[in-house]
Amino acid sequence: MFSFFKKKQNDAPPVQEPAPPAEAPAADTGAADAPAAAEQKSSWIPSWFRKEDAPAAAEETSAPAPAPAPAGDEGELVADVQTPEERQSWMQRLKAGLSKTSSNLTTLFVGARIDDDLYDELEAALLMSDAGVEATRHLLDALRKKVKSERLTEAAQVKDALRTLLIELLAPLQKPFVLGRHQPLVMMIAGVNGAGKTTTIGKLAKHLQAHGQSVLLAAGDTFRAAAREQLAIWGERNNVAVIAQESGDPAAVAFDAVQSARARKTDVVMVDTAGRLPTQLHLMEELKKIRRVIGKGLEGAPHEVLLVIDGNTGQNALAQVKAFDDALQLTGLVVTKLDGTAKGGVLAAIAKTHPVPVYFIGVGEKIEDLQPFNAEEFVDALLT
Template sequence: MPPALPNIPMFSFFKKKPKEEPPVVVAEPAPLSTAPASPAPGTATPAIVTTITAPAPVAEVKPASTEVVAPQAPEPEQKRSWLSRLKAGLAKTSSNLTTLFIGARIDDDLYEELEAALLTSDAGVEATQFLLDGLKKKVKEEKLTDAEQVKAALKVLLLELLTPLQKPLELGRYQPLVMMITGVNGAGKTTTIGKLAKHMQSHQQSVLLAAGDTFRAAAREQLTIWGERNNVTVIAQESGDPAAVAFDAVASARARGTDVVMVDTAGRLPTQLHLMEELKKIKRVIAKGMDGAPQEVLLIIDGNTGQNALAQVKAFDDALQLTGLVITKLDGTAKGGVLAAIAKNRPVPVYFIGIGEQIEDLQPFNAQEFVDALLS
């Protein structure tokens, strides 16, 4: 029997004991639509337009606690619905893999067909070879002769490969927690920010959004709509330096006692070096507004982009030192094998996966559920 895998909780949010830092003393809430905070040194003073969807209260002082705050357990029907939709989204890859084992003989032909299926699913050369070598070793050592036993062994190997990607997003360690959201055009950054804001509010976290995509008016409007839906403040400006918007957002959040700041950035290809340099600038300016920020740098990946997703992870990680990934659009023609490629080549944690447009369609990544959907 294969060794038991570690029982990793699926909970995506929990609070740790906050750092003992001097609290920011605020006599009264910062004005909601007056002059902006000072921009980063060396930058021009931007004309900030603060779109207020609701007053942001000054956060109460939270007592130190080591309690693990678990998210509300989903209703059984909601859980079944999520798992069925995840399975439907990965149906193409699942069909290509599972049909190989129906009445199959354990021989070189099976391994060759499995290799082709893994490569077709965007698992990549390294992960495919890793899984095949491990599978052949298991078949030999455990003397497996039945195709279903071999499929079960493949599930174990795939789960071992993907489990290190499963990591919870920690809340409560910083005040505020500053998150920088990046990705290529069309990956779903702005929509994902709206869904994340809703998730965090369900864990009693106040949220502020920064519209750092100053080049695309539609991005600002879309983020403002999400702000209105979630009843949170959006810091935006019509044009100018996105780093200044991020700086002002962090300063505003510190003054208000906001728990989480999410900074949207303009979509860009990793080959656009001048735009990648601008991302580095935004990160540096955020750090000037708060030591250690941004604590989270997330890359949003379209699950339909195949092996290009791995190239994006490598490029953005080299430039920004990513702390986590969100894989979106795992519905339709998505090929889930790309997570195996990421796990083998650049194992950046996957915080969430998304299978649709609704708020509840973004859920914490759970390796066991994902493998079951692929090889059920």
């Protein structure tokens, strides 16, 4: 799709030998949760960072800096690098991904009469789309009032009214991803197993590079070797450096990555974390610790805390959003896998009950299949 998404045919970047094992960050006891001292310093750590509270040095997979890419509007991450043909292709894929909900909704208005039966069928269709009880009740109440006040008599008019109400409901979730606010901008990525966190990080890295940003990745999922390897592959594809350890405390990896980015003057750091269920309280506590340790590496960080959710999880996504938001104070969501059996209505439920901004949505495995969320486009894909 985008020419800059093509995989570069570079040799695998050299891998620096990891430093000898060092102490992991201290146990989580209030202020004592900063990373522990490293006995051996890695050569890339600047002299001013070589002090007692430095964490264990992480293995670094280095890569040459990416070539400058065309920037979008100043300060915002936008999709204006797409051609009209590419945008049309994206809309077709989005509509195909949401076809299950779309078919249930659009067929209701074909030759329909404006009566209680139509509202009953619309209620059932919205509930089946995972819109949830609160959002469904809100939409139906507002639709009845709009039909009455505007004296709508045609099914097509009612469908247009529903479109307007859905856009109004979802519009607060649409928020531009602003770049250049901090140096570096630190992003922490969380989510349950299988949601697509690592793949999303790889896609976001390329998206950020397309807007002229240098990127550093931190392989904070130290529990799963495959996750580190997967992130390293994405780093190689994008010519992005990856900070990793074969084992140890993920907070130390995150701390190392932030300090390395400060020394290199890297624009963006993305920290991967291990997938976990919200009910695994001890693991959720570890996520909180990672967040605090990142803040010790750079005041005010992480600046973005994103939750990646699978669009096929339905109402369970609401429980995930609430649990992770309570633990980490989320700044945004990335909704993936809308090309499967996704029902789409879950965004309406999120908007009504827990309105965390949706930065990106994904409809496939390709890099161009992850795009900024646009409420009007999403509703059009549902109702056309």
